[in-house]
Amino acid sequence: MPGGHCPATAIQRPSWACRWSDWSPCSLTERWHARESRHVDPCRRTHAPRGDRASGGGGHGLPCSLLDPAGKTRCAQKQADHPAILDRHRPGADPAPVRFPEPGRSGRPSQGLYPVLAGVPAAGRPDRRCRDGRCREQFQAARSRIDPAPGRHVHRFRSTRRMNNAHEQPAPSLPRPIATIGSWVYGGVVSLRNRRFDHRQAAKVDVPVISVGNIVAGGTGKSPMVAWLVHRLCSMGFSPAVALRGYGSDSHGSSDEAMEHELVLPSIPIIVHPDRHAAISRHLAGDTNVDVVVLDDGFQHRRIHRDLDLVLVDATRPCLDDRLLPAGWLREPAGSLGRADGVIITHADAVGTEQLDHLQQRIIAITGKRPIARARHVWQGIDLHEVDGSMRREELARLDGMTVGTILGVGRPASVRIQAEHSGATVVWDVPVKDHQVYDRDLLSRIARMEPVDAVMMTRKDWVKVHALGGAAAIGRSVVVPDLAMELTSDFGLEDALQKVRQIK
Template sequence: MSGPLPELLRPITLPLSWVYGRVIARRNARFDRGERVERFEVPVISIGNITTGGTGKTPMVMWLAQHLREGGRHPAIAMRGYGGSRDEPGDEEREYRDALPDVPVIAAPERCVAIRAHLNNHPDTDVILLDDGFQHRFVARDLELVLIDAKRNTMRDALLPAGHLREPLDSLARADAVIVTRADDGVDAELAARIERYHGRMPLAWARHRWSHLDIHVPGETARTAPPNWLNGRGVITMLGVGHPEAVQQQIESLGAKILANLPVRDHERYDVPQLSVARGLCDGAKGFIITMKDWVKIRELIDPDEWPCPIIVPRVAMEIFRGRQELETLVMDRIRAAGSGAAGRNR
């Protein structure tokens, strides 16, 4: 088991994780008593996780938003807006706005204040999707969804800083449903049993990240799309500023591409021109430069694709729920209807 810090620091990080666990327990106890929790007049659906790094929250929120829009609802996405500022939106906020232009995005560290202001100005909003909401318990929620990445060893992990857990595994009992993501190999019975041990129920749904297509920016040409297998046989450079870049690299290689070099960057990387000049140099002779949409929404303002030495490739990711989709859709709509009935009663 390895954590975010070097293994040689484990004699220090393990005791610190015990202290961290006690702090989290006291914090959760206060929220369990309802202290400083605000309830809104519209249903709130929280999508979160219990680990650091990516588990697929962004594509899951997008899937839910699209599903609700198709059902005639008017959702808004509320998020912290990590990496953003008053003058410049963060990468995930930009990603949502690009992919879902008809869905409002509320980005602010003080989410309760921001949601209240949004509802006052946009009374047509009838559902709030709380991005990364499992630990943000100041907002009362009507449905708590927690994602667990099948490719990570979450169910045997330790608390921060010895491991990657943001909360103890026992906290899964607080969730209404667990969804397993990146389950490329199908349903994992052992993982399901471990989740049931802490959550009290088997996972509601199983999903995988599916690349619907590639956005390809070829120097001197109009941007176009291509199927994912366009990568087959190509030597590429990667620069992946996401929480779990290994999963993206595995997907690239599974499509038959060869990663010639990877420029390591942090999740939510703040790119600058000198850094991108290094990336540009690495791309000489390559058949493609692969970045995520989370990277592209920041990089596109700093470079001219027509002057890049090879095609810039941005995979478009969708959440494919291959087991339990109907059950998830039913749970979402049941909770929305129940929350609406409750709000009507409170307003009488």
């Protein structure tokens, strides 16, 4: 029987015994954590990047010490070829810096704002971000150093836990087999639900309805898109209202999203209720001025008829080939885009032309229609809230040179941190919180005890909840709130679709 050298015992043993030794509890735990954290280890082919699988390395995923001599030679060669990868994952080693190329200045145009490991060949990095049931977060600033622009200071980003926050992944605590089974069950429920609505008449209201939604869990820009639509409808002579479910509503029926809309759209009626058809009907009975309703996150709410159904797809994280929740990020299959009247690509400026064109072709293949618009997120300025209760609007240049800590209870917190870095701010620490985080005095006290910085940065969705607890005075620090807005970079039919709504009116 062919033998193999087992270093743990320094004796000759059959090769099958060496392989079974790799299934000890310690080895299994190590392999599980390596798989979950996506360690790029060229010595284990099961965890190696796909670009390297055609080259050397063992074929059975065992450590180098358990391979035959030829296998050891190939693995040693790969160690010499990929020093940055090995340094990044050697215990106690400092992680390799991560560069975030500015839009249009990347060496790889299709890469956009994806992180680039310094010193790692392109063949050693995954080309796709949605694979094997997981959509990999493109903005992994939380695990490494950030060099936001050429010549800018590279610093250590400190966090209260791993900066690749668990809440940025779907169901992070579930083992993959359980998440996969859950995805099958969830997919069956979604399929039955959609089939039922395909054969029933949706309830109508007395005014036109425009829906804004998505098919991917996490932030795609629904709130700023709703605000853009409301302003555009007002300029067209409409008197719009906004209706939303109100996720995480309190006993008074108020939610963070509703309070954010009230802050941005102070003169617009905001209707909050899980049964949006009944709530809209009641509101229209008492307010005859409203002549159009905008549904926030309404694509899955199929009980109410809509005259214009818009779906947002994030160019930096489309996930159209991903699995359904909880194994992936999809809320429903990508084929559901076919029932939308129009698809809008957001964050279109954050990726290269090649990747943007590829995404457009993918959408055309699914829906049979080209996207009706491309948009980008912009910070129009910042609101600086002082401890004494005052607030003043500042230009975005005010962030240049400022040190900030972040607390971001949104679906895509890493994208906010990246934008802060590109605006010149230095992110010193981050307090990880989940989307729709419930704020209390203990959390604010925790923020107050963090390392001194010039200001604490948070989104409007966070600020409306912090303001209710005392605002900046409760934290003892100045608070910076970016003024986020949506801008169209290309219009391929959105304006025509809105004009059709005018005809319905």
